[in-house]
Amino acid sequence: MGRRKLWIATLITAIFTALAVAMAVQAGLFNIGGEGQLYIGAITGSAAGLYLGGSGGASAFVIAATVVAGCAGGAAWALIPGFLRAFCRTNEIITSLMLNYVAGYLLTYLIFNTESYWRQTSGFNASVFPTSKTIPSSAVWPTETVHVHGGVALPLGAGLAVLAAVLLWVLYTRTRFGFEAAVLGDSPRAARYAGMRTRRKILAVMAISGGLAGLGGASQVGDFRHQLDADPNGMQRQFYGYSGIVVAALARYNPLAVLPVAFLIGGLQNAGNSLQGADFPSGLVGVVEGIILFSALGFEMFARYRIRVTRRRRAQAAPAPEAT
DSSP states (O other), X not given: OOHHHHHHHHHHHHHXXXXXXXXXXXXXXXXXXXXXXXXXXXXXXXXXXXXXXHTTOOHHHHHHHHHHHHHXXXXXXXXXXXXXXXXXXXXXXXXXXXXXXXXXXXXXXXXXXXXXXXXXXXXXXXXXSOEEOBOOXXXXXXXXXXXSTTOEEEEHHHHHHHHHHHHHHHHHHHSHHHHHHHHHHHOHHHHHHTXXXXXXXXXXXXXXXXXXXXXXXXXXXXXXXXXXXXXXXXXXXHOHHHHHHHHHHHTTTOHHHHHHHHHHHHHHHHHHHHHOSSSSOTHHHHHHHHHHXXXXXXXXXXXXXXXXXXXXXXXXXXXXOOOO
């Protein structure tokens, strides 16, 4: 994957995972499992592309099916910590984070440890090294070229990312669902007192959040890789889900602000990949992102709270009683 293509892939996927985080935080939930939901979305999206594209389906129908399958896979994976939070009062931060590793191992298992539907089992390359099946051309998402600086190819995922950000903003600012989710995030007791079905709301928010991350996984397959990438040095090495957490926090969980922040973080990560060498280790990019994140959170704390330094006055000694 070329540098410009890698930057666009990072940009688009970071938008989806950041929107997933922002969606959950608005309702007082912390979905840290965007990485795993991204993998499951890639698995289900590629399965739909392989099955329907191989059967000779129309290109528009196959692409729509991959989008729906990616969203469904991510939503189903996010419903696991959502169900545990709603009915068992389990901390969704821990469960969603642990499920990232489960999804990563599942992704590797499907290609390297079993002859699954996603693995190429015929041909010389398949007999030498485990290889994923390439999706048919009818399942490849279309790309539009914008003639700027020699031409920039904008895939379908870019348009879906912008559309998802706008729809999420409308959902939270113009609908009853968004109002109830905001009330749930501010005070769960007030939401229950008002008669809101908090358990159902938690499941719905987590499903939408996971669906957004799963759509990012389907975009990875349909837009860029055109196969299920199970290589630990490939898609899993980019840490798209964790980049989305940084983007969402810097955007203050505003869906529209996610777009420019993801542009900057995507450019930073791509610059790190280009400059990587003996004098510039790859981990330095993560350090820079952490400094930016903690600086932004620190300034936000000082904007909300004021630090005062006061001096205690010594208590004056009581006057001695007069002698009689």
